[in-house]
Amino acid sequence: MLMEIRGTRLYVDQRGPKDAPALLFLHGGPGSGTYDFLSFQGDALSRHLHLIAVDQRGVQHSDPLEGEVTEQDLVADFEAVRQALGISTWSLLGHSFGGRLALRYAVLHPAIVERVIFENPAWDFELVTRTLVQAGLPLLRELGLDDGVEELLDNHGPMTVALWQERISAMHRLGDRRMEIYYGPNSKDLKLPADELPDEIQSRAGRFAESIIHSPGFLESLLPLLSQVPQAALLIKGGYDPVTSPTEITRFQQDVRNGCYRYFEAAGHFVHAEAADAYTSLVTSFVLDR
Template sequence: METKNEIPELNRNLYPDIEPYSTGFLKVSDLHTVYWEQSGNPNGHPVVFLHGGPGGGTSPSNRKFFDPEFYRIVLFDQRGAGKSTPHACLEENTTWDLVEDIEKLREHLEIPEWQVFGGSWGSTLALAYSQSHPDKVTGIVLRGIFLLRKKEIDWFYEGGAAAIYPDAWEPFRDFIPENERGSLINAYWKRLNSDDLERQYAAARAWTKWEMMTAHLLPNEETSKKGDDDKFSLAFARIENHYFVNKGFFSSDSFLLDNVEKIRHISTVIVQGRYDVCCPMMSAWDLHKAWPEAELKVVADAGHSANEPGIASELVAGNEKLKNIIMRNGP
């Protein structure tokens, strides 16, 4: 009984809204400047939030996964996304540029090491960053695993997920003429990089609506409406498509799985919705098999979004678990 009492009950509720105590812009190259913010406890344990997409940007609700009394919460918008400039820019925009931006931000904020938190594309980037700089990472929380392998891209963008969402799929597919449907990713690339801005916007809306309509287990009107926002859609669709056409800028299809050895020792929690259509559970399962030391939490009644109740609850609990490990081990 005594041992049981030593394991604290983990909080699973999102924390209240908080405002940043500092914000700024960091010039990471001659071309790119990224927006960053800090909230929570200035003297707390640092954690960096890696948003999805790529191209999705951060939002105030992202702060609520972390105990603001314990964590120094760092959010930033990746190149071309959110408040970062230039908006929707694809030049000098690769996975490895972003990995180095994370390092530049860590150094700029004078943080020796930090916890890494990422969902969807954020999980891809969290793995790539942690494998590049394992000595700077104290713990990892991942959600909706995306390893950017060909079978994952084909599933969601070349017709696999259409089996579940034919009603959402057909407008996405039908935006492209029949003779170009051999590769929808490439057909969208042509339009998202057109000289005609209106053509870019139309393709971006179609792309974004498909993704937003499939992000939740149950339809979510607020998420679906993001596809109507041209500014958001353009960055989201252009940058995502650019990364997918370039296979994530990885040297092999199984790059992230092949490099798990570098981060095996880092305390990690993986949260995966059983019915995630965007990033199906096969990827979380493959990662779990390659990395059994990481804890896998499968949410039985959830899809892809971090804002679904079951997923949000496990994400908060994952951070609480790592918080307890840090408190137990001391500074």
């Protein structure tokens, strides 16, 4: 359904028993939307949880973006959704870029967030884009598209919009083969259902991304916030994921006081799709504190 939230309409999908523990899913991208995640996990997670998924403002089935958007806007939107739905507390599940939003929200609203789950999160974009380019370099070399890419890896920051754009542009040289680096070896035939959505819906991701990468705070490393996470936290990492860097994993293990780490060796960036049953079981058990 579309909900009037802070001057726009957000698409909010609710599933499962309303009296079950609530779990908010925060999608990645930036600008990916909830359609794919719900296709793989919506019905499964909602068997025992009250699952809420929100297309961020301007994304997918929410109203097109008007004006600009920041990460702080998105966190405020989620909090407004919670209040509108009458949910007292909930847990968070952030995938990729959504892991940044989950971290911000968990630290800002410690009394509201019960537990927090991060799936292949992007907390530090200098580290994340470096890891991404390193993962793509063998395929770029194979295709003869690696000109200047090693120089991008020699640049150790500080992170800037220009460096973000250069590294992401290098990965876009792969064209239709770019998504290969996001999957584990057993998932090469995986299809993301959102690819079949109308072009007008899919195109909203570009407008959203262009706005948020220029927004205050987007390039800020959120690693210092990990030590401020008071909730029980779970980090899910795919063995072939090209996003979350080893440094980010180490910082989570060192700094989060009540954290646990689960590694899916054969999966890539989309553990929720590549190891769907095990993922459902893990997330459900963690939220229910079994």
